[in-house]
Amino acid sequence: MNRRSLLAAGAGGLLVPPAPAGPPPASVPAAPAGPPPALVPAAPAGPSPASVPVSLQTGLDRLAADGWAAVRGTRVGIVSNPTGVDRDYRHLVDRMHADRVTIGAIFGPEHGFRGSAQAGGSEGTGTDARTGLPVHDAYLATQAAWERMFRESGVRTVVFDIQDVGARFYTYIYTLYDSMAAAGRLGLRYLVLDRPNPVGGSARGPMMTDGFTSGVGRLKIVQQHGMTAGELARFYNGEFLARAVDLEVITCQGWHGRLLGSDLDLPWVLPSPNMPTxxxxxxxxxxxxxxxxxxxxxxxxxxxxxxxxxxxxxxxxxxxxxxxxxxxxxxxxxxxxxxxxxxxxxxxxxxxxxxxxxxxxxxxxxxxxxxxxxxxxxxxxxxxxxxxxxxxxxxxxxTRLRTMIDGGAAPDEIIASWSGELAAFDQQRKPYLLYSRSTP
Missing domain, CATH: 3.90.1150.140 (Aspartate Aminotransferase, domain 1)
Incomplete structure (x- = not known):
């Protein structure tokens, strides 16, 4: 079965359930021949889309308002860090624990679950002081290690709630990918509590190519991917995972792709020690x-x-x-x-x-x-x-950017060099987007 048939048809409801089976969607067209497509233009001068901060609900807000219905009756594993909070700065884990949702384990990414470690570090495996729950060090965990941690903790539903910042070389999107892959192989359910992308919904920059993947760029996406975590999860499920996971997304309410972090009234918690604002x-x-x-x-x-x-x-x-x-x-x-x-x-x-x-x-x-x-x-x-x-x-x-700069290329020439692959990526991601990219 085509993996895209498991994706949601839209974002109108609280949850994004698997779509019914049907004919496979049309293949993504190749970029047209001829001159490179136009670059994603800068927004016109003038007032921002939000003259006053936009009030919206995150996936966490909506799940909590629904009484945690989507996770009642199952043993939950939570992949999160300090950003997984509501607008009163109460953490997802603390709220679920207080409301007697069954939590099997917590999984901390780079910098740790409580966020105390510097770049390239983690907090190790231990026990959360507030809740007494086991915390697993998941930074740099292989997919096999994720499978082992999920088995040992006995979780049946994995909940992901981390604020991403929209860049290919930010590691939380690979925490999402590897944990999804492991959950898919084990037949677990995967729930993403979505948050806005603070740099908006526009895709920019060059594509990752064969031979250059690493811990700071493991998948073939462009440098500024312009997707939320929920949209990325859908993209992974349809494009990269060998075995699709049973994926659900609780969407944000009130966000669209022209809104930036500075347009929103959401609290900002440092996603990592060097990302203060x-x-x-x-x-x-x-x-x-x-x-x-x-x-x-x-x-x-x-x-x-x-x-x-x-x-x-x-x-x-x-x-x-x-x-x-x-x-x-x-x-x-x-x-x-x-x-x-x-x-x-x-x-x-x-x-x-x-x-x-x-x-x-x-x-x-x-x-x-x-x-x-x-x-x-x-x-x-x-x-x-x-x-x-x-x-x-x-x-x-x-090697393109480095060799073009060394060769004396002008910025516009360098930017134009990846316009074709950027346009193709924009087409490739369209079936997985949950939010409008224009101002309502």
Whole structure:
């Protein structure tokens, strides 16, 4: 049976149940021949879609309001972290436990269930102090390890509630993928409590290609995927999983793809220690690429990671060149900082701070590509090597961006180079989307 037949027909109800069997959908058409399709345009200048913060309900809000009906009578395993809260900052686990939902175990991703670990770390396996429930360290767990943890805990329904930030190199989307794959092989039910994508519903950037997959890019999706966790789960089920899982999504109510995190009245909880604000999330699909540059810090070890970019050998001239480009939606502030950890710990760095003037005109990929092309002109600029491979190639999915920048290509030429694969991805994801991509 075609796996897409298990996907929901729409998002109108509380749950998104499996659709009835029927004829397979038409195959995704190839990108048309001829000139590359137009890039996803920047939003026109003017007021944001929400002149006042939009009030919406997350999947957690809707499940709780329904008295936890979708998880009553089953043993639940919860995949979550500190972001799994309601608007009063009460955590999903704490609320379910207090309301006597049967929880078999908790599974913590990178940074841990309670979020105390830095990048590339976890909290280990132990017991949650508040509830007494067992907590499994699921960071870097293989699908076989997920199967073992699910068996040992005896869970029959897996609940996923984590705030993603919309970038291919953010690891929670692979926690979702691996736990879904394991649940599918064990015949478990999988329930996603959906949350808005804080960077909106537009897809941007290059596609991951064969030979460049890694822990920071394991699946063939574009760099800014523009989907919620629930939409990604449906995409995984239809496109990647060898055995589809019994998937249900409790959708957000009131969100559409033109809304950003800054448009919403939802509480923001750090999804990871270096993601302090919705603005950080907005710039991250672009400036996260500076992790692939040895000569420049991406701002880890400062109070503005991914917004402050600079290095010991840089100076004010980089800011001047970027300011002259007059990139839409942003301004650059000449900035100086001293990281407390990460690259250049304790050393004075010069560079820029990205100041978002209009988040709806700001394009994180275009901005970051322009920043990289101007930074490449500095004598001290060096790409970061990871063994025999360049880290930037793993982040961007191929050698293309690095070699084009090294060859002197202009930002518009680089952006245009992936327009065809981006258009094809936009078509590929359409059957799995749950929310409109236009302003109602």
């Amino acid at each position: 919705p603005t950080t999330a907005l710039v991250y699909p672009g400036t996260g690429m500076f992790e692939g540059v040895s000569s420049l810090s991406e701002g880890r070890g400062t109070t503005r990671p991914f917004e402050l970019i600079g290095g010991p050998a840089s100076d004010y001239r980089w800011c001047d060149r970027l300011t002259a480009l007059n990139l839409p939606g942003t301004r650059f502030r000449e900035a100086y900082f001293t990281p407390t950890f990460g690259k250049f710990t304790g050393r004075s760095c010069a560079g820029v701070e990205i100041k978002i003037k209009d988040p709806h005109r700001y394009d994180p990929l275009r901005t970051a590509v322009a920043m990289l092309t101007e930074a490449r002109k500095e004598p001290a600029f060096t790409w970061r090597l990871d063994g025999s491979r360049y880290w930037i190639d793993l982040l961007t999915g191929s």
